[in-house]
Amino acid sequence: MxxxxxxxxxxxxxxxxxxxxxxxxxxxxxxxxxxxxxxxxxxxxxxxxxxxxxxxxxxxxxxxxxxxxxxxxxxxxxxxxxxxxxxxxxxxxxxxxxxxxxxxxxxxxxxxxxxxxxxxxxxxxxxxxxxxxxxxxxxxxxxxxLDNGWTGWRPFKIDKKVEESTEITSFYLYPSDGGKVMPHIPGQYISLRVFFPEMELYQARQYSISSAPSNEYYRISVKKEKGTQIDTDGKISNYLHNFIQEGNKVDLTAPAGTFTLSEELSAPVVLISGGVGLTPMISMLENLVEKNYNYPVTWLHGCRNRSVHAFKEKIDQITQTADQVTQHVFYDVSTHEDRQQGIIEGFLDIHKIASLPQFPGTRYYVCGPSAFIQKQYTDLIALGIDKEAILFEEFGPQLLQLN
Ligand SMILES: Cc1cc2nc3c(=O)[nH]c(=O)nc-3n(C[C@H](O)[C@H](O)[C@H](O)COP(=O)(O)OP(=O)(O)OC[C@H]3O[C@@H](n4cnc5c(N)ncnc54)[C@H](O)[C@@H]3O)c2cc1C
Ligand code: HEM
CATH class of the missing domain: 1.10.490.10 (Globins)
Structure with a gap:
């Protein structure tokens, strides 16, 4: 030019x-x-x-x-x-x-x-x-x-469908060709596409991989989207929840994305999620636990109530067995029983966590709805945390301009 x-x-x-x-x-x-x-x-x-x-x-x-x-x-x-x-x-x-x-x-x-x-x-x-x-x-x-890497669309078989909450279901995806999967970096997503005969179109969506890297499968965990108008329920998530059965096939591209857990990290990690935004965090958490990560890992999660709290048993079990992991969970609306079990009522608020790691080098990962990311980011900055230490992922085209 x-x-x-x-x-x-x-x-x-x-x-x-x-x-x-x-x-x-x-x-x-x-x-x-x-x-x-x-x-x-x-x-x-x-x-x-x-x-x-x-x-x-x-x-x-x-x-x-x-x-x-x-x-x-x-x-x-x-x-x-x-x-x-x-x-x-x-x-x-x-x-x-x-x-x-x-x-x-x-x-x-x-x-x-x-x-x-x-x-x-x-x-x-x-x-x-x-x-x-x-x-x-x-x-x-x-x-x-990369080992078992590929480009373009590859058919995968849904081997197992598991309900994680009233609105989130996991899908275990194995390559239809019997081959292995390319190991992902925790935090990455795949694109999944489905052909809709009535539209005469393929439609694709991204889903974060919710399992730790494995050689055999990818797990994704999908929230069933509900529209506020008739016929506006989310296209792919409802298709996956309502029509896809174990044994059916979908096409996937290889894992991608920059919201990732760095291999070289040697510092505390804080995973902050709202609603279905917990999916990339579970992959990160499972990976950190599997490799006996030596630094504190803090799991912070907020959701509407107990019925939509996905992976509760899994995270409870991890925090009970892995000494370095602590969790704090917030429900918008809680019961007496929830609060007895340590649930905090209200929106996720980091100011309520006395033990939030703030050592230099600590990495903060944030994922959830835009307003949630915005709030957590602003609160972290107010605590004096460097913007370079905060990574976030939006579940749609990135529109937030934070760092
Ligand atoms: C990097 C990344 C990772 C992601 N990871 C996950 C994940 O792990 N789990 C997960 O569940 N999602 C994830 N998502 C979101 C996912 O890709 C989809 O956006 C989501 O499943 C909704 O897709 P859908 O086809 O069901 O809804 P769409 O059909 O795309 O609709 C989206 C929303 O708009 C509403 N809507 C549609 N049409 C109208 C209309 N005419 N009027 C009013 N409202 C309307 C729908 O009700 C719905 O709420 C991720 C997205 C990205 C970018
Ligand atoms: C200079 C050229 C281009 C620019 C600046 C550009 C920019 C962008 C941006 C900013 C996004 C949103 C990314 C995110 O935050 O998720 C995006 C997504 C996308 N781009 Fe491009 N792009 C370019 C070229 C192309 C081309 C050549 C194609 C193919 C025809 C393409 C297809 C797409 C698709 C399919 C998406 C995802 C859209 C969605 O999920 O709604 N882009 N691009």
Missing amino acids: TTEQKQLISATVPVLKENGILLTKHFYNRMFTHNPELKNMFNMGNQQSGKQQTALAMAVLAYAENIANPGVLMPVVDRIGHKHVSLDIRPEHYQIVGRHLIASIKEVLGEAAMPEIVDAWTAAYVQLAALMSGHEANLYEQKTS
């Missing part, structure tokens, strides 16, 4: 701030009209809610703001790259997206889209696409180089 082109991109930042979502909405409509086959890749629910358009607009804006030094975006490129690779997105898709993005800029900006602005954005897109698809090529290569 020329210096003039970079200046032109920087000059369009205010326009993007104002029209970014309009542009990305127009872009997706255009792309799905001309290339409807791409609907198989996208979560059409996120399209309806506008979350994906917002996530893309935020990414394009961040890129425009950092056009002079796109290298600073590498952590974001890495996180998006893991999601892309998990959905089997390849360089040829970047060409289609580029064509529709540039055409959308022209169509949305109208006369304001002067040829030099369009040229600058074309050059900027080519540069960004090369950065992203280059990074993704490395991620694909890493997967094929």
Whole structure:
């Protein structure tokens, strides 16, 4: 890119701030009209809610703001790259997206889209696409180089379905080809896709692996989503709960994701989860216990009440047998019996935990609904904890801009 082109991109930042979502909405409509086959890749629910358009607009804006030094975006490129690779997105898709993005800029900006602005954005897109698809090529290569690694969609058999609470059910997934699974890093997710004949589409969703790395299977634990309107119950989670039976098949991509328990970690770990956000934490906890981790591990969990408290017996058993693990559980609404068993009433509040580890190096992992993550993050920062020590995962396109 020329210096003039970079200046032109920087000059369009205010326009993007104002029209970014309009542009990305127009872009997706255009792309799905001309290339409807791409609907198989996208979560059409996120399209309806506008979350994906917002996530893309935020990414394009961040890129425009950092056009002079796109290298600073590498952590974001890495996180998006893991999601892309998990959905089997390849360089040829970047060409289609580029064509529709540039055409959308022209169509949305109208006369304001002067040829030099369009040229600058074309050059900027080519540069960004090369950065992203280059990074993704490395991620694909890493997967094929790992033991039992693979890329693309691989059929898996549901071997066992286990109810963990009134709304969360676990699924034990074994490769249909009889092979082994690639060991995941605790905290990572897989994408799972199902074909819906009535939509004539595949739809994919991400699910954190809730088991410790094993050579034989992945366990995912899925919350049955309930919509507030008729016919708005979550598509895939209800399909898994209501229709999928033991012995049925689904397609999975290999584990991906950057919300992970570092192998080199040698410090206390605090796992903070809200509701179904406990799934990546269970994988981390089981892994830490299996390897006799030498530092304190604190399990903090909040949920609505006893009936939706998943994996209770499992965590109780771990805290009773593993000396280094302590737990504090909060219910929005508790009974006298719950409180006798140590349950704290109200939303999860770290200020109520007198023994919260705060030594330098302690790692804090947070997962749950956006408002939950936001609150825990703010409270941890208020305790003086470094933002680099806090890792979080949103169960949807990342929209929070915390660190
Ligand atoms: C990295 C990552 C890890 C994840 N891990 C897990 C996990 O371990 N366990 C888990 O359960 N989930 C997890 N998720 C979330 C999961 O991917 C799905 O988003 C979730 O299961 C909902 O998918 P769905 O198809 O059932 O719902 P969707 O059909 O995608 O709908 C989502 C929500 O929108 C509502 N809705 C849909 N259409 C409408 C409409 N027209 N009007 C109003 N409301 C509507 C639905 O009722 C539902 O509540 C994870 C997500 C990510 C990104
Ligand atoms: C420069 C180009 C691109 C940018 C800046 C970009 C940006 C993003 C961002 C920010 C997300 C959300 C990530 C998250 O937080 O989970 C995302 C997800 C996604 N991207 Fe891209 N992307 C690009 C190219 C592509 C291409 C070429 C494809 C394939 C056609 C693609 C398909 C997807 C899909 C399917 C998702 C998940 C959407 C969902 O779950 O709703 N992207 N991308």
